[in-house]
Amino acid sequence: MVETRRPGPRGGTAAIARAAAAPLDMSEDAWIEVIRRMDDIYADLVRYQVDLEEKNAALEEAQRFIDSVLASMSDVLVVADVQGRIQRANKAMVNLLGRTEADLVGTELSALFAVSAGPAIANFPDHIRTGDILDCEIEILAAGGEAVPLAVNCSPRYDSEGTLSGMVVTGRPLGELRRAYRDLQETHKQLKTAQQQLVQSEKMASLGRLVAGVAHELNNPISFVFGNMHTLQRYGERLQDYLRLVQRGAPPDVLAQAREQNRIDRILADLGPLIAGSLEGAERVSDIVQNLRRFATPQRQKRRGFDLCRLVESSLAWVSKAARQPVQILRDMPDELPVHNSEGHVQQILINLIQNAFDAMEGQEQPRLDLCVRTADGRAIVQVRDHGPGISDDNLLRVFDPFFTTKPVGKGTGLGLYISYGLATDQCAGALAVRNHPDGGAEFTLELPMEAAHG
Template sequence: MSNREIKILVVDDQLTNVSVLTEVLSSAGYTVASALSSDQALQTLRSLTPDLILLDIEMPGIDGFTTCQQIKAKPRTAHIPIIFITASSDTESVVKGFSVGAVDFIRTPFQEPELLARVQTHLQLRHVSQLYKLEQQKNEELTQLNNKLLLTQFSVDNAADGIVWIDQNSRFFYANKVACNLLEYSLDELTQLSVPDIDVNFSLRHWRKLWHTIKKSKNLSLESQHRTKSGRLYSVEITVNYLSFAEQECNVVVFRDISDRKQVEAELQLSQARTTAAFEQAAVGFAEVDMATQKFTKVNTLFCDMIGYSEAELSELTFADLTYPDDIALSRQAIQQLYSGAVDNFTIEKRYLRKDGSWFWAETTVYLVKLRGEQAIYSLALIQDISQRKRLEAERVVAEKALSLAKFAIDHTATSTFWINQDGYFLSVNKAACQSLEYSPTEFTSMAVWDITPTFSQDDWPAHWQSLKQHQHQQLETFHQTKSGRIFPVEIVTNFLEFEGEQYNFARATDISARKAAEAKINQQNQELEQTLAQLQKTQLQLVQQEKMSALGNLVAGIAHEINNPLGFVGGNVAELNSCLEELVTHLALYRQQASAATIEAHAEEIQLDFLLSDLPKMLESMAAGCDRIRNISVSLRSFARADKETKVAFNLHEGLDSTLLILKHRLKANQQRPAIQVHKQYGNLPDVFCFPGQLNQVFMNLLANAIDALDDNSHHKSYHTLETHPNQITITTWFEQDHVTIHVRDNGPGIPEDIQPYIFDHLYTTKEIGKGTGLGLAIVQQIIVDTHGGQITVDSSPDQGTEFILTLPVTAPQ
C-alpha cells in the first residue's frame, strides 16, 4: 500500500497546528483529513474510516480523552490507532491516555522526523495486524472445511453432551464417550443397564408411561438427576427424541451436566438478593430520578438518613430542593451537560440541605440509565458524604501552613540543625549552625560530619549510620570545632528519616557549655552533700547506739532489780544455814565421842535442836525458791534477747510480752511518787507467728517503756491518794482473726496531742526532754512492724483518755 492510499485524520482546535501537521504528512505522501473539534471529528468518522488519527487532548467541549473513548466504543472505528498530540507531559495524562485506548503520545513542539517515524511505525503495526487477521481467517476457513467431515463423523461420539440410545424396555444399547465419562461406566457396562439404574427419578413403570408420551409428542425436554457409578448425584438437562427406523423404535436421549448452571442460578438469585441489599445497605446514598419530572423515584435508607427526609417525603422533592443555594447553578450546569449527551456521567462536590436546615458536603456522581433502546428514562445518583474529607482538606491546608511555619522556624531557631545524607555530608544547615560554627551555607555543602566533630572520623560513619538506621533515633554528647578552631561541647539529637526513596539524618545540636559548667558545679555540690550525708549518717548511728544503750539500760536495771531480791534471801539463808550446820556437826560429834546422855540432852536444849531440825528444811525450800526465781528470770532474759536468724521462725507472742513485762517489772512497782502500775493481760488464743522474735521483743519493750514513761510523767501532776483511787494501768489485749493477730497496748495516761500524732513515727521526732529520748523508738517500731513483717501499726489517742497502739501481724511468713 502506497502512502497516498493511507488516510490520516488530524483533530486539533488550533488551525495553525492542523496546517503544520497536514503539510508534514502530505509532504510524506499521506492523504490527510482534518477536524477542528471533537464533534467535527466524530461527524467525519461517519463517512471516513482513516488508517490513523492524530488527536489533540485539550479542546473546548469534548476533550481528547472523551473523544478517544467514543471512537474506541464503536466497533467500526475501534481498530483505528490513535496518537495523542499534546503539550502536556505529566504522567497522569499519559496513563489516562493509554487507559482510554491511545497507542502513543507525541509532545509539541515536535520534530518532523520523529512524528513521521512514529506515524509510519503505527501504520506498519496496523498493516501487519490486518495481514495477520486475514491469514488467520483463511486458516480457520480451511480448517473448518477440513474438519467438517470429521466433525460430522464423530459428532455423536464426541458431542459436548451425553448421548444414549434407549430401547422401549428402557435399556441402553449405545452411549457416546461423554455419556460414559459423565456416568463413570464403560460402554459395555452401560449396555447392561436400564434408565432406572442411573436416573433417580424414574422407575421402570414410570419410564413405560413416559415412553408413550414421548412417542406421541415425538420429543420431550425435562430436568432430572443422574447417579454415577461411584454414587455421585448431579443435575442434568434431558432432551428425548422418538425415532423409528428399520422397524425398530428407540429414544435418542441427549443430556448434559447442569450442576454448574444450577449453581450459577442459585448464585444469581443470591446476587439479586445481594443487589437489593446493597442498594439498601450500601455505604453511599443511592437515588433514582425521573428525567421527565426530576423527582426522586427510589432512594435507599442511607440517603434518607443523610438528608433527614423519609422516602415518601423525597418522592415529592427534586435535587434542586435539596441543594444548597450557592451550589444550585453548578448542579444545573452539570445536569444539562448530562441530559444533552455531552457527557455520559459527571461527578461534582456540592452541599445538601437537611430537613432540619443544616447542610453537609457530598460527592455526587450521576449516570444516565438507558433501558428503552437508546433513550434514557432515568438517572442514577451516588451520594457520598465527604464532610469529613472536606474537614481533613481544611486541616491539610492548615498542616501545610504549619509545615511552612516549621521550616521557617527551623531556619530561624537558635538550635543548630543539619540535614545529612547517608554518606555523612551536609545537604542543608540553618542559620544557627552557620553562626555557631562560623561557616557559610556554601562552605557547608562541601563538608562532612567529621569536619566539625574532632572526636569523629570518616571511618566511624558507616557504623554510626547503621546504628541510627536501626534505632531511628539517637541522643549523644560530643564536641564541635568552629572554623577558628574553638572546641565546645554539644548535645546531638539525630533522627533517621526516609523521604521519596532517599535516606537522611536530621540532626539538632545544642551548645551545652553552660550546662557542663553547671554540671561541674553540681558535682562539687554533690560531693559536699555526700560529705554532709556521711556526717548525718554518723550522727544517726550515734543516736541509734544511744537508743540501744537506753534499751540496754532498761534491760540491765530490770534484771538487776529482779535478781537482787531472790539473791538477797538466798545469801541471807546461806549464813544462817552455815550456823545451823556447825551446831549440828558439833552435836553429832558428841555422839561420836560417846558423851553422856545428859551432856547430849543439855547440848540439844542449848542449840534448840527440835527448832533447828524443823527450820532447816524451810531454809532449804526458801533457797530453792530463790534459785528457781533466778532461773525463771534467766529464761525470760534469754527469750527476750534471743538472736534473730536469717529467716522468720515460729514465735509465741505471749512469751515475748511476758518476758518484756518481767524485765520492766521494777519500773512497774510502787515508788514515792506513785503506787504500782497495774498491768491487765487479756490474752486470746493465739497461734505461733512467723517472725523475727528479737525484733518484736524490741517493739514490745519500746511501746511498754513509752507507756510507763507517759504514766510516770502524768503522776507528777496527781496526788498519791488520787493515783490510789484511780491507779495507773496498762492493758494488753490480743486476739486472732483469720490469718492475722492483733495486739493492743493501752495506757490511761495523758494521751498524745492531736497536732503531733502525724509525726510520732518520724525519725528523730520526740516529745521527751533532752537526754531522755532519741526520737528513734517509734520509727524503729514502725519499720519492724510494717517493712520487716508486712503488718500495720496505728495509734488511737485522745487528751486525758490515754493512748492505744494497735499492732496487726500476719501469722504466716509472706511468700
C-alpha cells in the same frame, strides 16, 4: 524577599491617553470597550500587587519566627544537604564553634567534629536514608579547639515534594550534664558514708542502751540473790558451829546456850523464805535471758485454734496486775472470736501494745483504754487505743525501729514494738499498724488471718 512596585494611580490615565492617540477610524463604542478592558487589567494588577505584598509580609514574619526559634534554642542545630554540606546553623552552634553562620554555610559537616567522630559523621548521609540517628555521643571541636562531647540526633529532611533534601542535626553539650552527674555521684557517695557512720553510731548507741537496760534488769534479782547467799553463808557457819557441839556430845545446857547464841531457831525459820527468794531471783534472771534469746532468734510456734477475745482479756489481766493505777477499759468485742494462729506470739504482741498504752497514760487523771475486736474482709482485727498524748509525727515513723524508745534507761529497751511487728508480720502472717486517733491518743491495729495459711 520579593520586591514589588505598585503602579502609580495615574498609570490608568496614561493608558487612556495612549489609547486616545490610536487610529481615528475606531468607533466610540470600541474606544469605550478598550478603556474598560484596560481599567479591568489595571484593577487586576493592583489586586495581584496587594496579594503579593501580603504574602511577602507573611513570609518575612515566618522567616523571623524561624530565626528567633533557632536563636533561642539552647541545643545546637545544623541543617545540611544530602552530601553533608552545611546550609544553616543556629546561634548555639555558632557560639559553641566561635564562627559566624556565613562562615559555616557550604562547609562539610564532618569538618566541625573531632577526628574521633569522623567515621560516625561520614556515615550520616547514608544513615538518614534509612531513618533517624538517635542519641549517639560524638565530640565537636569548640571555639578553643577543645573537644566537647555532644549527645547528637540526626533526622532526614524532605522537601515539599517528599524528596530527601538533607538532614537536621541537633546536639546537646554533655559537659554540664557530666559535671552535674559527677557532682551528684560525689554527693551521693558522701551521703552514703555519712549514713553508714550514722547507722554505725546509732547501732553502738542502741547496743549501749540495750546493755544498760539489760544490766539494770539483771541487777535487781542478782543483788537480791547475792544478799540472800551472803546471809545463807553466815547461817551455814553458825549451823556448822552448833552441829559440831552436837557431834561432840555437848551437855544439853551448853547446847541450849549455843542454840540461843547462834539464833538457830531464827535461822531455821528464815531458811525457807531465803531459799524461795533466791530461787525467784534466779528465775527472774533466767526469764530475762530467755527473753533475750527469744529476741535474738524468734522461735516458730505451732499454730492452733484459740479464742482471740479470751486472749485479749488475759493479756489485759497480765498488764493490769502490774499497773500502778487503775485504768478504765472500754470493750467493743464479740463474746468470742476463734482464730488459728500462734497463741503465744499473739499474746506477746497484745501484752506489748497494752503495756505501752498503760505507760503512755501513766500519771493521767482518768486513764482510759479502748479495746476493739472485730472481723473485716475475712481477717481478725484487734485495736488497742489509749487516751494518752499520742505519738509525734516524727516518732510515728520510728516506733517500730529496734531500740527506739522515749522511756528512761531501765524502763524501756525500745524492742517491744520492733519484736511485735516482726511477730505479727513474719510469725503470725498478719500486720501491725499505728496511727494517732483523730480524737486523740495512739491507736495500734493488729490484723490476723482467721485461718493460718501455713505452719
